[in-house]
Amino acid sequence: xxxxxxxxxxxxxxxxxxxxxxxxxxxxxxxxxxxxxxxxxxxxxxxxxxxxxxxxxxxxxxxxxxxxxxxxxxxxxxxxxxxxxxxxxxxxxxxxxxxxxxxxxxxxxxxxxxxxxxxxxxxxxxxxxxxxxxxxxxxxxxxxxxxxxxxxxxxxxxxxxxxxxxxxxxxxxxxxxxxxxxxxxxxxxxxxxxxxxxxxxxxxxxxxxxxxxxxxxxxxxxxxxxxxxxxxxxxxxxxxxxxxxxxxxxxxxxxxxxxxxxxxxxxxxxxxxxxxxxxxxxxxxxxxxxxxxxxxxxxxxxxxxxxxxxxxxxxxxxxxxxxxxxxxxxxxxxxxxxxxxxxxxxxxxxxxxxxxxxxxxxxxxxxxxxxxxxxxxxxxxxxxxxxxxxxxxxxxxxxxxxxxxxxxxxxxxxxxxxxxxxxxxxxxxxxxxxxxxxxxxxxxxxxxxxxxxxxxxxxxxxxxxxxxxxxxxxxxxxxxxxxxxxxxxxxxxxxxxxxxxxxxxxxxxxxxxxxxxxxxxxxxxxxxxxxxxxxxxxxxxxxxxxxxxxxxxxxxxxxxxxxxxxxxxx
Amino acid sequence: xxxxxxxxxxxxxxxxxxxxxxxxxxxxxxxxxxxxxxxxxxxxxxxxxxxxxxxxxxxxxxxxxxxxxxxxxxxxxxxxxxxxxxxxxxxxxxxxxxxxxxxxxxxxxxxxxxxxxxxxxxxx
Numbered sequence: 074x075x076x077x078x079x080x081x082x083x084x085x086x087x088x089x090x091x092x093x094x095x096x097x098x099x100x101x102x103x104x105x106x107x108x109x110x111x112x113x114x115x116x117x118x119x120x121x122x123x124x125x126x127x128x129x130x131x132x133x134x135x136x137x138x139x140x141x142x143x144x145x146x147x148x149x150x151x152x153x154x155x156x157x158x159x160x161x162x163x164x165x166x167x168x169x170x171x172x173x174x175x176x177x178x179x180x181x182x183x184x185x186x187x188x189x190x191x192x193x194x195x196x197x198x199x200x201x202x203x204x205x206x207x208x209x210x211x212x213x214x215x216x217x218x219x220x221x222x223x224x225x226x227x228x229x230x231x232x233x234x235x236x237x238x239x240x241x242x243x244x245x246x247x248x249x250x251x252x253x254x255x256x257x258x259x260x261x262x263x264x265x266x267x268x269x270x271x272x273x274x275x276x277x278x279x280x281x282x283x284x285x286x287x288x289x290x291x292x293x294x295x296x297x298x299x300x301x302x303x304x305x306x307x308x309x310x311x312x313x314x315x316x317x318x319x320x321x322x323x324x325x326x327x328x329x330x331x332x333x334x335x336x337x338x339x340x341x342x343x344x345x346x347x348x349x350x351x352x353x354x355x356x357x358x359x360x361x362x363x364x365x366x367x368x369x370x371x372x373x374x375x376x377x378x379x380x381x382x383x384x385x386x387x388x389x390x391x392x393x394x395x396x397x398x399x400x401x402x403x404x405x406x407x408x409x410x411x412x413x414x415x416x417x418x419x420x421x422x423x424x425x426x427x428x429x430x431x432x433x434x435x436x437x438x439x440x441x442x443x444x445x446x447x448x449x450x451x452x453x454x455x456x457x458x459x460x461x462x463x464x465x466x467x468x469x470x471x472x473x474x475x476x477x478x479x480x481x482x483x484x485x486x487x488x489x490x491x492x493x494x495x496x497x498x499x500x501x502x503x504x505x506x507x508x509x510x511x512x513x514x515x516x517x518x519x520x521x522x523x524x525x526x527x528x529x530x531x532x533x534x535x536x537x538x539x540x541x542x543x544x545x546x547x548x549x550x551x552x553x554x555x556x557x558x559x560x561x562x563x564x565x566x567x568x569x570x571x572x573x574x575x576x577x578x579x580x581x582x583x584x585x586x587x588x589x590x591x592x593x594x595x596x597x598x599x600x601x602x603x604x605x606x607x608x609x610x611x612x613x614x615x616x617x618x619x620x621x622x623x624x625x626x627x628x629x630x631x632x633x634x635x636x637x638x639x640x641x642x643x
Numbered sequence: 644x645x646x647x648x649x650x651x652x653x654x655x656x657x658x659x660x661x662x663x664x665x666x667x668x669x670x671x672x673x674x675x676x677x678x679x680x681x682x683x684x685x686x687x688x689x690x691x692x693x694x695x696x697x698x699x700x701x702x703x704x705x706x707x708x709x710x711x712x713x714x715x716x717x718x719x720x721x722x723x724x725x726x727x728x729x730x731x732x733x734x735x736x737x738x739x740x741x742x743x744x745x746x747x748x749x750x751x752x753x754x755x756x757x758x759x760x761x762x763x764x765x766x767x
Contacts, residue, residue: 309676309687389718395710397728401741401765434648435711444648448714479680479761483747486719494745494761509765511743513726515716536714538726545741545765 166214168198173218182227183253184219189234204235204259212240216247228253232284235259238266245276252279258287264306266290271310282316283307291318302484364480364493367516367532372467376499379459384528386452387517387535393448394462394539395433396426404545414585417505418544425463426541452524455537464502475547483515490535491516498544511540546591578602579643583609597623602643605630611641650755651713651725654748659706666696672757679760692760705732707739722749722758728765741765 172194177184189195189202203212219226229251231241236259244251254277261267267290271277285291285307294303307317315321374381386392409418432447449458468475476497482489493514500507515536519525525533579587579602586609587595594616601612604627612626619625661668670693673679679686679695686695707730716724725746730739747759 306676309678387718391714393712393714395712395726397710399709402730402738432712433710434652434713435708477763479683479745479763481678481680481759481761483716483759485717490717492716492724492745492747492759492761494743494763496743496763496765511726511728511745511763511765513724513745515724535718536716536724538712538714538724540710540712540726540728540743542728542741542765 165198165200166218168194168200169211169214170218172198172200173215173222177219177222177226179222179224182224184222184226184229186215186234187230187232202234203240204237207240209240209242212236213243213247216243220247225250227251230255230257231259232257232287233259237261238269241266241270245271249277250279251277253282254280255284256288257284261285261288261290262293263290264310267307267310277311278313280311280313283311283314284318286318301486301488305482305484305489308482363531364478364491367530368495369469370530372469375459376464376466380456382459383452383456384524385530385534386455386537387523387525387533388451390452390455390534390536391448391450392455392458392537392539393432394426394430394541396423396431397433397540397542398423398427400543401545404543409544409546409589412588414588415507415544418507420504421501421506421508422504429461430458466500466502467497468500477547485515485517485535488518490518491532498547507544509542509545511542513538546589579609586610586613594621597621597626601626601630605634606642607637608641608643611637647713647715647721647723650748651711651723654746654755655708655711655725655727658746659708662696663705666699667693669693669696673760674751674756674758677757677760679757679762681762682764701733703734706730706742707732716747720750722747723755724748731764 172189172192173184173186175194176186176192190205194200195202201207201211203209203215219229226248227250229248232255236256238261241256241261291303294300304317304320308314371382371385374385409415412418430443430447432444434444449455476495478493478495480491480493483492484490491514493516494511495514496509496511498507498509513536514534516532517535519530519533523533587598590598590613594613597616598609598612600623601607601616602609605612605615607615607630615626615630616623619629658669658672670689673689673692675688677687677689677692679692681695681699686692708727709729711725711727713723713725716722725748727742727744727746729742729744731742732739741764743763743765745759745761746757748755749758
């Protein structure tokens with residue numbers, strides 16, 4: 074499970090504690106003075122929405138992103154480090170302090186600054202609250218005083234104050250750790266004003282709940298049917314947001330393969346690796362269960378009875394596929410197409426794929442007959458084409474590392490769509506040979522009464538692009554540095570070895586396993602076996618656990634060798 | 644439809660020739676709400692994406708497009724999804740790397756910008 078606990082950054086505690094304090098639940102304790110009753114929030118931040126995609130969109134920061142953001146906010150946003158020029162007479166500051174302290178509920182860590190203009194103290198001291206004659210500097214004074222409250226403020230309501238973005242420019246500076254924020258019934262008009270509040274995404278990274286109800290930015294968006302775009306914008310801007318305008322933004326929980334700590338390489342990639350680390354699957358802004366459910370059902374039907382998929386495609390859906398027939402250089406070196414471990418690879422044939430209408434614009438160029446004819450529109454036409462493609466078997470219940478997903482919420486008209494890319498492999502049933510593929514779907518929530526909904530699909534496919542490639546193993550998606558070339562040095566036999574230790578020294582089953590490895594990794598495995606006496610399987614485990622660093626793997630072996638069973642060795 | 648294919652081809656040609664010669668020149672293709680996911684690491688906004696692309700640790704890079712396909716991503720809006728697979732030659736490495744990249748292009752006036760950009764190496 075992907076969870077906040079997997080990521081460093083120390084954010085989780087704060088967010089969790091924020092869960093217990095809900096801004097608008099607290100407002101009920103206020104004496105009735107506000108002109109508008111704040112909206113009560115739903116009881117659970119994770120209340121199940123009826124529309125699976127419409128309210129998604131929380132960008133989930135990655136570990137890297139989060140560390141970086143925390144580093145920035147920690148370094149530069151110390152409230153005390155930014156002096157406020159207080160030009161007001163001391164008395165005004167003291168009056169504001171008295172006001173802020175009166176409004177603070179220390180137990181709930183909640184500062185309620187609703188309807189400031191109506192407050193008795195404000196009237197008594199003749200103060201000018203921001204939004205009613207006060208300037209952004211007055212607002213800054215208030216935020217600075219708020220930042221000095223003990224214990225640290227967690228929730229803040231500024232509802233009913235006539236506030237604009239200009240008046241809130243100092244908010245994030247003084248209160249960067251705020252968890253719940255209500256700006257209900259103010260005058261925030263557009264994204265520009267939001268940018269004044271959070272100039273960069275690394276501001277207010279703890280913000281869990283935000284209320285903008287009653288501001289033009291939200292109300293106009295909904296009036297113009299752009300509610301989904303508005304939500305997507307806010308969710309992209311406030312990356313940690315879980316609840317917006319009392320509607321939950323569901324966090325992801327996808328069982329994507331995650332690298333364990335030991336897979337995360339410590340040192341920089343060396344010259345023998347691709348100079349960029351491979352990241353694990355990235356799924357954001359959508360409940361992973363929806364993705365899993367869709368993919369499972371889709372590929373099951375795709376493999377067994379393709380006409381069942383008619384319902385999954387929208388009536389305007391498009392489908393096309395292209396065959397990338399080249400044998401990748403590394404796969405050729407490794408010999409996937411001729412490996413004795415994969416005897417069926419030789420039986421694979423591109424003929425059916427190419428004759429059924431591969432739509433590679435790079436190859437068919439401007440031939441309109443082909444570009445149009447090979448783009449299939451609507452469920453009926455699509456399943457007809459699918460029926461003519463070679464039967465397949467996707468091992469979706471098999472090892473998760475064989476597949477790699479990237480997905481994003483994208484605005485789609487009034488609602489949210491999901492752009493989903495999956496990389497993986499499948500078996501061509503007729504020959505038993507394996508191919509790799511990349512497939513990109515554009516998914517939208519299935520509307521009530523639509524064919525997709527009637528057929529039990531939560532989402533409908535608008536676009537499906539499929540690229541079929543020669544098999545190149547799933548090694549590419551393994552997190553960590555990617556070995557791109559075998560190095561002569563590492564594959565040298567151990568010094569003093571009478572005979573070069575080679576693949577021939579292994580039993581047949583291990584030879585087959587070795588043959589399925591990319592050459593660079595195979596050489597490392599052989600090296601480890603030569604130096605430790607481990608069998609191929611344990612050598613692979615040992616290397617995998619040590620980021621494929623030969624010396625670390627050997628050192629690790631030396632630490633644990635006493636505890637290894639006999640069958641770990643050759 | 645033919646139009647979409649031409650746009651895709653033109654975009655891809657421009658994108659990779661710019662990537663290979665002058666990565667900074669890619670910045671105008673993105674907007675503040677654009678998202679680049681490079682090997683599962685998301686980056687959002689023109690400035691961050693520019694920084695990310697320019698910071699990729701290879702000095703010399705060459706893309707060779709093997710397959711290219713494009714489809715409309717919505718029946719209503721003229722946005723499109725472009726899928727590419729190809730070869731990536733990094734710093735005179737002998738073995739090209741296979742990559743897969745997906746772009747979602749959104750119309751903006753008379754041109755298009757990149758809303759989503761998803762890059763993955765496919766090894767091989």
